[in-house]
Amino acid sequence: AQSVAQPEDQVNVAEGNPLTVKCTYSVSGNPYLFWYVQYPNRGLQFLLKYITGDNLVKGSYGFEAEFNKSQTSFHLKKPSALVSDSALYFCAVRDDLTGGGNKLTFGTGTQLKVEL
Amino acid sequence: EAGVAQSPRYKIIEKRQSVAFWCNPISGHATLYWYQQILGQGPKLLIQFQNNGVVDDSQLPKDRFSAERLKGVDSTLKIQPAKLEDSAVYLCASSLDRGTLFPTFGSGTRLTVV
Numbered sequence: 001a002q003s004v005a006q007p008e009d010q011v012n013v014a015e016g017n018p019l020t021v022k023c024t025y026s027v028s029g030n031p032y033l034f035w036y037v038q039y040p041n042r043g044l045q046f047l048l049k050y051i052t053g054d055n056l057v058k059g060s061y062g063f064e065a066e067f068n069k070s071q072t073s074f075h076l077k078k079p080s081a082l083v084s085d086s087a088l089y090f091c092a093v094r095d096d097l098t099g100g101g102n103k104l105t106f107g108t109g110t111q112l113k114v115e116l
Numbered sequence: 117e118a119g120v121a122q123s124p125r126y127k128i129i130e131k132r133q134s135v136a137f138w139c140n141p142i143s144g145h146a147t148l149y150w151y152q153q154i155l156g157q158g159p160k161l162l163i164q165f166q167n168n169g170v171v172d173d174s175q176l177p178k179d180r181f182s183a184e185r186l187k188g189v190d191s192t193l194k195i196q197p198a199k200l201e202d203s204a205v206y207l208c209a210s211s212l213d214r215g216t217l218f219p220t221f222g223s224g225t226r227l228t229v230v
Contacts, residue, residue: 004158034218043120043207043221044159051217090158094217103172104218106158 002027004093006107013081013114021076021110023091033074034092034104035065044090050074061085081114088112118142120222122208128228134196137225141189141210147171148185149219150193151207159207165191166213198229 003026013019025031032051036044048059055067065076076089091107121140129135141148146167151159162181164172167188176183180199185191195202205226209219 032217036221041125041223041226043223044209046218046220049218092158092218103161103164106160108156108158 002031002093002095002105004091004105004107006089006091006110008110009108010111010113013112015083015114015116016080019076019078019081019085019112019114021089021091021112023074023076023107024072025074025091025093026072027093027095029095031072031074032094033065033067034094035059035063035074035076036090036092036106038088038090038109040087047076047089081112083114083116086112086114120208120210120220122206122222122225124225125223126226126228128230129198131200131229132197134194135198135227136192136194137206137208137227139191139193139208139222141191141208142220144212145210145220146188146213147211147219148191149209149211150183150191151209151221153205153207153224155204162193195227198227200229203227203229 005024034049035047038044048057050057050067058064063078088109090109092104094104123138148165150162153159162176163183165185168185183193205224207224209221211219
């Protein structure tokens with residue numbers, strides 16, 4: 001079984017400061033990891049993914065995430081936060097043993113609030 | 117490319133009533149998913165279609181939920197009868213095929229059962 005944990009319900013950060021949204025995962029095989037963002041009354045928008053290769057993955061809107069296999073983590077980061085980054089962020093995982101079923105398991109989400 | 121279209125955007129019904137949601141995936145996408153997102157939780161997969169066949173419906177409450185994808189394009193998700201705990205956002209997503217690593221999501225239908 002696969003699972004994702006996002007330990008923080010909410011993260012508050014001042015505009016211009018770096019931000020980190022935490023995610024840890026559990027899978028049987030090798031993980032495929034994703035970050036999605038959800039703005040109010042909108043669907044999920046894909047931000048970035050880790051499949052293989054470099055542990056630091058760059059995505060949309062200046063976001064990046066670092067894959068750490070030993071700590072089973074995939075934290076989302078941004079060097080300088082913007083007020084417009086305020087949204088709900090979901091981490092998701094899929095293992096490579098599902099035979100192409102593409103079943104994503106999502107975390108419970110972290111509300112990011114960026115203040116002036 | 118047009119995105120995943122869903123309707124209606126919002127729906128309020130009384131418990132024990134029935135409701136249906138519609139989804140039109142991205143053109144050419146063979147795989148279609150319905151997710152349920154309850155407030156404060158992450159999306160949970162209800163059912164996955166490959167063309168017009170069901171791949172995974174293990175988390176679909178089959179006593180009240182049903183879904184179909186006739187002709188392998190549009191899909192409808194139905195709840196009958198609805199319960200208070202069905203209040204959630206129902207998200208439809210699609211991907212090119214089962215091997216595609218991540219799906220594209222629609223804006224969702226927010227259901228409130230009173």
